[in-house]
Every structure is written in structure tokens, then in C-alpha cells.
Amino acid sequence: MTDATIPPTTILVSDTGFHNNTETIDFATELGPDVRALDLAADTDPNHLPDLSHVEIIRIDFPNFADGRGFTIAKALRRAGYRGRLRARGHVLSDQYAMARRSGFDEVEISADLAARQPEEEWIARAGWQAHDHRKLLRAG
Secondary structure (H helix, E strand, C coil): CCCCHHCCCCEEEEEECECCCCCCCEEEEEEEEEEEEEEEEECCCCCHCCCCCCCEEEEEEEECCCCCHHHHHHHHHHHCCCCCCEEEEEEECCCHHHHHHHCCCEEEEHHHHHHHHHHHHHHCCCCCCCCCCCHHHHHCC
């Protein structure tokens, strides 16, 4: 197999569907002054994070689909003013995509295996998350 035919090990999901994860980003697990990409574990306490304004992308781990701590971390980062890219990584299901976006995530990184079990159409069906936000519907009503 040549590099061109090797399937990606992860897929990035956005509101426009699946995208091959071809980025080569070196994510750090500890924050330093030169860190531009940071991995956060699901048990990270968002109330004790230092200034992250210099970090361009933060990837938050979802160790299993029933662990929603990553949603809380994302909301806290956005409330604290973080404007960079937020990526959920791991066991996020298509049914959770709207929640991920409402929590502040820009994208979701899933395994190719999960993408095969939950095809792109399932994710795109939830891409209209803003139109179905209960808070927006209450304000309009």
C-alpha cells in the first residue's frame, strides 16, 4: 500500500460531514509557553486551567460515549473566553453531535471504525443543531 491508499485512522466530523484527518498536529499533554495544540483528559478541572489564549486548538478526550465531562469542559472554556478551535476526540456518537456543537466544539474526531458504524448521513442529519436549539425555540415562541 502506498501512502495515498492508506485509509485514515481518524475522521474529522464537522457540520459539512466527514473529512479525512490529514493534519499533522503535535498535541502536548502539558501546557507550556510554546504549546499551540493541547490535549485535555476528560477528568480535567476546567476551573483550574491557566490562560489558554495562545493555544490554537484544544482536543478534549471522550473515553466512552456515556462520559459527558468533555461537554462541561468545552462549555467552561468558551465561557472563559477561549476562541480557538475545540475538538472532541474519541467515543462521541452521532446522536451526541448536536450537544457537542452546542457545548462549543467546532469538530469531532472519531475512529474510522466508528465512522463505518455511524455513517456520514447520521452526522449530517444532526448538523442543523442551531435550528433545533431549544433555547432559540423558546425565545422565538
